[in-house]
Amino acid sequence: MSLEVKNLVKTFDDKKILNNISFKIENGQTLGVIGFSGSGKSTLLKIISGILSLDSGEIIYPKDSEVAMAFQYSALFDFLNVYENIAFPLLERREFRGKYSKEEIDKIVAQKLKMVGLEGIEEKFPSELSGGMQKRVGFARAIVTNPNIILYDEPTAGLDPVTSTMIEDYIVQLKKDLNASCVVVTHQLSTIKRAVDYVIMLYQGDIVFKGSVYELLEGKNDYARQFVSASINGPMNIATK
Amino acid sequence: MFELNKTLTYRGFLLLREQMAEFLITLGNIGCDFYNTVKYILKLRINIKETIEQSKRFAFDSLPISLAIVGMTSIIIAMQLAPELAKQGGADYTGMLSALVMVRELAVVMSGFAIISMVGSSFASEIASMSVTEQISAMKVLKVDPIEYLIVPRFTAGVLFMPVIFIISATFGLICAGIVSNKCADLSLLNYITSMWHGLYVRDIFIAIFKSSVFGGTIALVSSSCGYATRGGAKEVGLATTKAVVWSFLAIAMWDFVFASVFYL
Secondary structure (H helix, E strand, O other): OOEEEEEEEEEEOOEEEEEEEEEEEOOOOEEEEEEOOOOOHHHHHHHHHOOOOOOEEEEEOOOOOOEEEEOOOOOOOOOOOHHHHHHHHHHHOHHHOOOOOHHHHHHHHHHHHHHOOOOOOOOOOHHHOOHHHHHHHHHHHHOOOOOOEEEEEOOOOOOOHHHHHHHHHHHHHHHHHHOOEEEEEOOOHHHHHHHOOEEEEEEOOEEEEEEEHHHHHHOOOHHHHHHHHOOOOOOOOOOOO | OOOHHHOHHHHHHHHHHHHHHHHHHHHHHHHHHHHHHHHHHHOOOOOHHHHHHHHHHHHHHHHHHHHHHHHHHHHHHHHHHHHHHHHOOOHHHHHHHHHHHHHHHHHHHHHHHHHHHHHHHHHHHHHHHHHHOOHHHHHHHOOOOHHHHHHHHHHHHHHHHHHHHHHHHHHHHHHHHHHHHHHHHOOOHHHHHHHHHHHOOHHHHHHHHHHHHHHHHHHHHHHHHHHHOOOOOHHHHHHHHHHHHHHHHHHHHHHHHHHHHHHHO
């Protein structure tokens, strides 16, 4: 399903965090959102997912769309085990309550765990899992309702390079399996290269670059060049951000 | 050099303004959460499984400490009251006074304090931790209403189970006071029990049960609400827990005054 953001504005305490942000993602595409910490990337995801309200602008997607989000630190419910975490929306969401039998839920949970390469950990609690496993359980919980739009907030943050690669592969695979549109907020160039179709770059609430991954890496845009080369010299002033 | 923004008075004013704003925001948050909670309860949107889970915590976690506090308080009061009354020839009034103090005031207030320290603080810190680790945000994205899942069951458990704790604690307190009166002032248990009913009416018991239900709901709501409004990190979780305890104490003191004014003035 397509997702369109039109002229989105968000202000916190008189400071504009997002200023007139617009973009469109077609069905099956993945948009990467990059930028310095504090540039408004996570706020953008929280607004699309409905956690935060917007001040003005529009977020347009078909009414029957299901939006899911995988959080930076997984946000697994620490008082529930892996099974209960993944089954949570099926058990607790009003429209699903009583819709699925225990056997059906068991089957769905096992299937989603398999999709993220985890099996036989249903009884474990989040505190017993590694960071990478927590991320994947977070993915499994996010996709349990078969979403059409998946939002990833820094999916590879804090992970080793090998686990990061594995997570990036799952992002690509889940998009294919669910035929979903995705938004990936990331700092990692590897994630951009492996999992993203095109990119927007935010700086002080504005979009300063919009283009394909190739255009980003090409370095014709000053902001993109500074980000890709990880240079402290360039149009983006880190000291005052 | 004299500068207005550096004077002690001005800083005091700023601090007062900040505290007032904080007070009003907290009051507003509790009010909104109360409104939404009542709305869900009236629509019968009560998560039974979670309510049973929270009721277990409410009843079992706080009962031992509640019994200990109410029991010790009643023993101390009886130790001082019974011999004194016996000296003045009023030993027969020991049961009556103990029952009045225990049922009307002590058992319900002391149980409230026990519940604030055992359950209220844990409600606040648990929900605050969920808030700062984005678990509540995750709940919203998964389209599960956090008020319905977190606050309504706790509030319902508080309203239903605080009276149970009060009844058990008050009974235990009266038994303790009776035994101590017997030991300290040679007052027979039969006299003690007969004397109890001279000053205590059934109306008092019903008012106390109602009061304990209001206390239970208030503690659960205030604690959950303080946790739910938390933003930030570990420091804020600690501050939210402290705030929940302080606000619950204040709320109980306020309700106690309201009940005394309405029913006993």
